Amino acid sequence: MEKISTLTGTIVPLERSNVDTDQIIPAVFLKRVTKTGYDDALFHSWRQDPDFVLNQEPYKRGGVLVVGHDFGTGSSREHAVWALRDFGFTAVLGPRFGEIFRGNAGKQGLLVGQISEETMEALWAVAKASPGAEITVDLEARTATADGVSHDFQIDDYTRWRLLEGLDDIALTLRDEASITAFEAKRPSWMPTTQPVREGTQ
Amino acid sequence: MGKTLAEKVWDDHVVVKGEDGAPDLIYIDLHLVHEVTSPQAFDGLRQAGRAMRRTDLTVATEDHNTPTLEIDKPIQDPTSRKQIETLRENAAEFGVRIHSLGDKEQGIVHLVGPQLGLTMPGVTVVCGDSHTSTHGAFGAMAFGIGTSEVEHVMATQTLPLKPFKTMAINVEGELRPGVTAKDIILAVIAKTGTGGGAGYVFEYRGSAIRALSVEGRMTICNMSIEAGARAGMVAPDETTFAYVKDKPHAPQGADWDAAVEYWKTLPTDDDAVFDNEIFIDANELEPFVTWGTNPGQGVSLSGEVPAPDSFTDPTDRAAAERALEYMDLQPGTKLKDIPVDTVFIGSCTNSRVEDLTAAAEIIRGKQKADGVKVMVVPGSARVRLEAEALGLDKVFKDFGAEWRFAGCSMCLGMNPDQLAPGERCASTSNRNFEGRQGKGGRTHLVSPLVAAATAIRGTLSSPWDLEQTIGEEA
Numbered sequence: 001m002e003k004i005s006t007l008t009g010t011i012v013p014l015e016r017s018n019v020d021t022d023q024i025i026p027a028v029f030l031k032r033v034t035k036t037g038y039d040d041a042l043f044h045s046w047r048q049d050p051d052f053v054l055n056q057e058p059y060k061r062g063g064v065l066v067v068g069h070d071f072g073t074g075s076s077r078e079h080a081v082w083a084l085r086d087f088g089f090t091a092v093l094g095p096r097f098g099e100i101f102r103g104n105a106g107k108q109g110l111l112v113g114q115i116s117e118e119t120m121e122a123l124w125a126v127a128k129a130s131p132g133a134e135i136t137v138d139l140e141a142r143t144a145t146a147d148g149v150s151h152d153f154q155i156d157d158y159t160r161w162r163l164l165e166g167l168d169d170i171a172l173t174l175r176d177e178a179s180i181t182a183f184e185a186k187r188p189s190w191m192p193t194t195q196p197v198r199e200g201t202q
Numbered sequence: 203m204g205k206t207l208a209e210k211v212w213d214d215h216v217v218v219k220g221e222d223g224a225p226d227l228i229y230i231d232l233h234l235v236h237e238v239t240s241p242q243a244f245d246g247l248r249q250a251g252r253a254m255r256r257t258d259l260t261v262a263t264e265d266h267n268t269p270t271l272e273i274d275k276p277i278q279d280p281t282s283r284k285q286i287e288t289l290r291e292n293a294a295e296f297g298v299r300i301h302s303l304g305d306k307e308q309g310i311v312h313l314v315g316p317q318l319g320l321t322m323p324g325v326t327v328v329c330g331d332s333h334t335s336t337h338g339a340f341g342a343m344a345f346g347i348g349t350s351e352v353e354h355v356m357a358t359q360t361l362p363l364k365p366f367k368t369m370a371i372n373v374e375g376e377l378r379p380g381v382t383a384k385d386i387i388l389a390v391i392a393k394t395g396t397g398g399g400a401g402y403v404f405e406y407r408g409s410a411i412r413a414l415s416v417e418g419r420m421t422i423c424n425m426s427i428e429a430g431a432r433a434g435m436v437a438p439d440e441t442t443f444a445y446v447k448d449k450p451h452a453p454q455g456a457d458w459d460a461a462v463e464y465w466k467t468l469p470t471d472d473d474a475v476f477d478n479e480i481f482i483d484a485n486e487l488e489p490f491v492t493w494g495t496n497p498g499q500g501v502s503l504s505g506e507v508p509a510p511d512s513f514t515d516p517t518d519r520a521a522a523e524r525a526l527e528y529m530d531l532q533p534g535t536k537l538k539d540i541p542v543d544t545v546f547i548g549s550c551t552n553s554r555v556e557d558l559t560a561a562a563e564i565i566r567g568k569q570k571a572d573g574v575k576v577m578v579v580p581g582s583a584r585v586r587l588e589a590e591a592l593g594l595d596k597v598f599k600d601f602g603a604e605w606r607f608a609g610c611s612m613c614l615g616m617n618p619d620q621l622a623p624g625e626r627c628a629s630t631s632n633r634n635f636e637g638r639q640g641k642g643g644r645t646h647l648v649s650p651l652v653a654a655a656t657a658i659r660g661t662l663s664s665p666w667d668l669e670q671t672i673g674e675e676a
Binding site: 015169 | 217218220222223224225227229231232238239241242245250252255257258259260261266267279281282284285288299318319320321322325330331332346347348349350351353354357358359360362364395396397400401427428430432450451453457458460461464496498517518520521524614615616633635636637638641
């Protein structure tokens, strides 16, 4: 994963709440076995409407998405993160997120920052007043600066550290392999195992 | 201070305690795999030259893409077929047990774990599917994960996880006849909203929960994610033990005794403190139905479609306006006056034998309403076999319903089972999102009893309405 420190991009206002991952990418696009090439699938239904924000200049190439509360709820599909990334989004800012979505984003280097409702309104207002206005997201300082005003955002320490360092989660965990092996040695014998297959008595 | 059920299960799975804000490394006892969220994870392992750490704690099945008709023929959609073939190839390459289409243990992944006896109290369960919360019904800690985490579990059998908060969902009282587990959870989500559970593990408690079967508890835990909760749990009790006992992979002999002894230590201590709690009066609950496009937008079936103005939060008001437009509904319309085109009985929420039996009892000897398509999709091949042994297939067919093969089916329409644009469906599934059951489709989430009554009358109905109808006829 690439290291992230600051990101600058166009503020893209998505003035909706409760945007579930079925809206971010409908299920029909989950049949692929690859991890890229999902840009056309992003918000597929809503993009049929020519007035939808992502169909407007200057929003057609992504940037920093600013969303309403409870963005990314529902299905666990990581494809939602891949689609946002493929479209050109580097960060998503909003007041509250679906937890699985937020976790997936952190694994894939998409910065998800939690902002207050006031900041959300302020950033939407900046985009409305001057479409195409840019925002700079400083991960180190946990600030998002637009139109000369600096807003705080929240991201947990661990995810922030991993993004700043560009660390791979699996490699990190495997540093503790000895602990995993020791834990396994103590697991009780009644714990379930899938192999060998048992047919049972029913 | 005592501990909650969730804290006990968590603490017993900490491999490495996180320090200075780092997450705990948690051991995963059971990893369930399906075709949609796994191909990129297997690919990741291959690219990194990593093996799967514990194939003996992993089981795969095919569910999201599988057809529910003509399952002996090749899958027609090439992308669906490719995804399923990819799972089979990956399972063979990495040595993962798989239950493929045609196998009697094939089915929705959240039915497969419990029916094999792999899901049990006190274990940790993950799957690349948000409805993994289902398994919490046994007193397991179970949650959905993304594909990066699927790969992580494959490689390490662990996950780094941040601590959670606990919320007690207290449901006291006695459900009236015609009111079910589904109505409880829809009422809970209407109260919390889709994000109210964020950061929490729910524990469903109280006399109404204790009185439920394990299958009913699964229905409730299944939809915890719709409230934004990380997981939902029910403390294990004699009902749970009886359900697990003698399942194929349940502990046997001395192992069974040791397991039960441990499981009895799991319920929340009397002096434990929850971070938050809500209360639901089971005596007051009525059959519930959603009117909007998220599972929190629900009301009692006896009610009306709400006016957007009744929401104080401006974004909620805007969401309600959008939802009514999408659903083509007017504020003030009585829910019982809403006609449907399709009734879907199925999904990991409500496709077990108990659900099918309950629906069959309502429709037995009756005919479906004219013009309404009724689809019954058992959750697993085993459920289908058991239901047929009870003669339920005949009841459904005589009624005019389609009796299908097992899978996720119209819950999300990744296979050919989809609503046409504008079609309205009473569905026992878990999500009424825009386009979820097919582009332009409109979904009302209901219990199997409401689905059955609706199929008879053609408009959203509960068994209570049916008794009235019968009375009028007599």
